[in-house]
Amino acid sequence: MALLSLPTFLVACVAFLLFIFVWRREGTHGLLLPPGPPPLPIIGNILQVKLWDLPTSLSRLAEQYGPVYSLRLGPHPIIVLHGHEAVKDALCGQAVNFGGRGRFPIMDNALRGYGIVFSHSQRWKQLRRFTLMILRNLGMGKRSMEDHIQEEAQHLVQALTQTEAQPVDPTFILACAPCNIISSILFKEHFDYQDEEFLQLIMLLNENFSIVSSFWAQLYNLWPSFIHYLPGRHQKFFKNVQNIINFILERVAQHQGTLKPEQPQDYTDCFLKRMEEEKHNPYSEFNSENLVAVGFNLFSAGTETVTSTLRLALLILLKHPEVESRVHEEIDKVVGRDRVPCMSDRAQMPYTDAVVHEVQRYINLIPSNLPHAVIQDTKFRQFFIPKGTTVFPLLSSVLYDSKEFTNPQRFDPNHFLDKNGSFRKSDFFIPFSIGKRACLGEGLARMEIFLFLTTILQNFTLKPVVDEKELSTDPMFNGFLNIRQSFKLCFLPRLK
Structure with a gap:
């Protein structure tokens, strides 16, 4: 030619x-x-x-x-x-x-294509409906789940106390708390904060969120059929995913050996029971691939988002010690030092509630x-x-809508307070998205963030390691997640 x-x-x-x-x-x-x-x-x-x-x-x-x-x-x-x-x-x-x-x-x-978050059509509908039902049955949004989070918050306080007011990067300590909540939902299992297998899981989750937010991941998403076979960080990502899946598979296998269908103890038991009920249905979505993928979804979303929010809340408070002082005052007034914070306290703590909302808005x-x-x-x-x-x-x-939030680039709890100092709701507060694809764990995450943060501030004063002017809350990378700098701080016990 x-x-x-x-x-x-x-x-x-x-x-x-x-x-x-x-x-x-x-x-x-x-x-x-x-x-x-x-x-x-x-x-x-x-x-x-x-x-x-x-x-x-x-x-x-x-x-x-x-x-x-x-x-x-x-x-x-x-x-x-x-x-x-x-x-x-x-x-x-x-x-x-x-x-x-x-x-x-x-x-x-x-x-x-397995699981909830990245699935489609009937698979997504069935698994989401089932998961919401089981989470509610296991106490999400109820007093029993609140009790469990309060108990975990005390484990978190104990771990922070063991730092003995020395400089520490809080990332992995903070991650232990929400990761244990997910572990208890999936497997009715609680890990010690020094457990090596548990810390390895947290490291894998943390590293993968960093990779998926990287420039390299953006390139992968543009030309996956080409880049998939090249060396790069995506290869580490897939290896980490398989290691997380192996962690889940090991526990699923243990549950299969101890399952009592008439007395399911956790999400995995409930899913295995449904698998048995539908084993003759060739179109059933209740199979081991979906069980493992849902476990991966819950560990990933349920650990990293809460951890990042708590970590960045501490970073912001280091930059704004006057805000931390006001939260301390409100906690002392409403909760005191002799009992743990609870969700019913939130209605009497408008400033703290505004701070929590503003943290989530600001970190975007x-x-x-x-x-x-x-x-x-x-x-x-x-x-x-x-x-x-x-x-x-x-x-x-x-x-970051400037019509709803005055000077949205600035951290300001007054964005969620009215002129009388009462908490002000906003339809623009949608960090968990809205509609049918909104985060199914929103209620759990909001409960964890409030209870973990207020319990930390009830027990500790935050001390920066460097001058507060050297701390930056600006993102280092703005990809899938807003990734901020790592930092260290000291947790100083508050005297009772």
């Missing part, structure tokens, strides 16, 4: 770009795709964004193209929702249509949200979104 002449080649390139432009602009029935920057072949719009700070780049593009716009990250079309109205209209107003899970190749390849832990997808061709406002298109509902654009 003769080679194309240069003029013919140029005409072909122009025709291709025109095709892409028309395809992006026109939908069906006269509707248009959302506007957006013109993409280049293969790489799309990645030259117009910073992969190491994608949420900020997406917010800046919204200033030009509006609250609903489209772009291509690599070869894949993305719809971005920016601002409270757009996010709420989609995730609540059209919850079913926007209830799919968007592409997240590094997790899709790790779990192969998952800025881009987990990717959603439309499950069918969808009309949204005046636009057309094709079935299967990935959607980014930017949580950062809601949590």
Whole structure:
């Protein structure tokens, strides 16, 4: 075959770009795709964004193209929702249509579509419904779960006391508490804070969240079929996932040998019982692959998000000692030193409640949200979104809305207080997302954050190791998670 002449080649390139432009602009029935920057072949719009700070780049593009716009990250079309109205209209107003899970190749390849967080359709519906039911039966949102968290908080206080007011990175000590809560739900098992296997699990979880938020993971998600076979941090990620799965499989095997279906003790027992009931159903979603993947989901989300929130709360309080002092005063007034904090105290502790909310707003832990997808061709406002298109509902654009939160870039508990000092709720407070894909463990996480943090501050004063001006609360990397610097502090026991 003769080679194309240069003029013919140029005409072909122009025709291709025109095709892409028309395809992006026109939908069906006269509707248009959302506007957006013109993409280049293969790489799309990645030259117009910073992969190491994608949420900020997406917010800046919204200033030009509006609250609903489209772009291509690599070869894949993305719809971005920016601002409270757009996010709420989609995730609540059209919850079913926007209830799919968007592409997240590094997790899709790790779990192969099993579990809750990254699954679709009937698998997701069945496993989510079952898991919510079992979590409620095991006490989530009830006094029994609160008692368990309070007990774990005392283990946490004991571990912090053993640091003897010496400088310490709090990451792994803090992680032990929420990880033990998840372990008790899954396996009815409690680990000592010095247990090597337990600490190894926490290290794997922590490292994987760092990897999945890295620049390398962003590249993997753009071209997984190519990068998957190259050396890089993603290979460590997959190895860590398998080690976590092995940890879970070992305990599942133990449960299979001791299961009493009439007396299930934990989530694993309940799942194994359901597996036995549906063993003759070839379409059942209750199988060992889903059990292990759900365990992975619960350990990952239930440990790292609470740990990061607590760790960053301590960092923020080191930067704002006047806030810590006011929280101490409120704890002493409402709770005192002779009993442990409880959830009913929160109504009488508006400033502390405001601090907890402001920490979650300010740290903006998952800025881009987990990717959603439309499950069918969808009309949204005046636009057309094709079935299967990935959607980014930017949580950062809601949590940092300047109309709702005065000077959102600044940490200020007054964002959640009215003029009388009473706690003020806000519809813009959605760190756990909203709609059908909102975090199923939100109630548990909020209870843990409040009880663990207030118990720490009831018992300790925080002392920085360096001058507070040297501490930075700015993200080092803004990927899947907002990753902040590591730091050390001293936990000084408060005299009773």
